Amino acid sequence: MxxxxxxxxxxxxxxxxxxxxxxxxxxxxxGTLSETVRVSGLVEKPFTISTTSVGTMNVAERENTAIICDSGQTRKSLKSFRGVLLRDILDSAKVVLSNPGQRGEYYVLVRSTDNYNVLFSYNELTYGTAGESTWLVFEENGKPIDDDGRFVVFCASDRATGPRHVKWVNGIEVSKIILPVSN
The missing domain is CATH 1.20.5 (Single alpha-helices involved in coiled-coils or other helix-helix interfaces)
Structure with a gap:
């Protein structure tokens, strides 16, 4: 027994x-928690953004934003968020354009630890409306981000903000498309 x-x-x-x-x-x-975001690639001044250094950048606060998936369903509502424009980050890093006439061939890859990576064209961030509303966010609803990593990127002006909503951000890379040689 x-x-x-x-x-x-x-x-x-x-x-x-x-x-x-x-x-x-x-x-x-x-994703795996990353305390930093590495800005690299075709930039003159690569640097790393940390949870403490981001406060020294050109931080803005916005209100009433929603993350909406492509079906129209609201995934997340933000009463407020604080972040830095991706365009300002690129300006700080000083993108190197070997031939400014080929600026349409440059892109920005936002990387994450869970491998949900998103591409933005250099032109849309520099000259388009997306540049005024694509954010590296570090605070949501008055609190540091925790559940989605320390940093999140999204474009608030997208019709559906979900497809380019990147959680667990750990890298921002500037690159140029390699085009085949034409005859």
């Missing part, structure tokens, strides 16, 4: 431990 009771307690403990770790695994965020 002692052995079956002892075995039952062991089994109960094992089931508890397994259910605990299963719950932890399910609650685990999809």
């Amino acid at each position: 002692k052995n079956s009771t002892k075995g039952g307690k062991t089994l109960s403990r094992l089931l508890f431990v397994l259910s605990f770790f299963s719950a932890v695994a399910q609650a685990k965020p999809s």
Whole structure:
């Protein structure tokens, strides 16, 4: 009788431990937390943005923004957010255009630790309306971002803001499209 009771307690403990770790695994965020965003690529001044250094940049606060998926469903409502325009970050890094006449061939890749990466054209960020509303966000609703990493990027002027809503941001890279040589 002692052995079956002892075995039952062991089994109960094992089931508890397994259910605990299963719950932890399910609650685990999809990305790895990064405290920094590396700005690199075709820039004169590569640099790293941290949770402390971002406050020294040209920070703005905006209100009443929603993350809307392409089906029209609201995924997240923000009463407010604080962030830095992606265009201002690129200006600080000083994008190197070897031939300004080819500026349409440059792009900005926003990378994340969960590999949900998004592309922006250099022209849309520099000369278009997206440049006035694409943000590297570090605070939502008066609090530092935690559940989606430390930094998030989205374009508030997109009709559907969800497809270019990047969580877990850890890199901003400037590159140029390599076009095939024409005959």
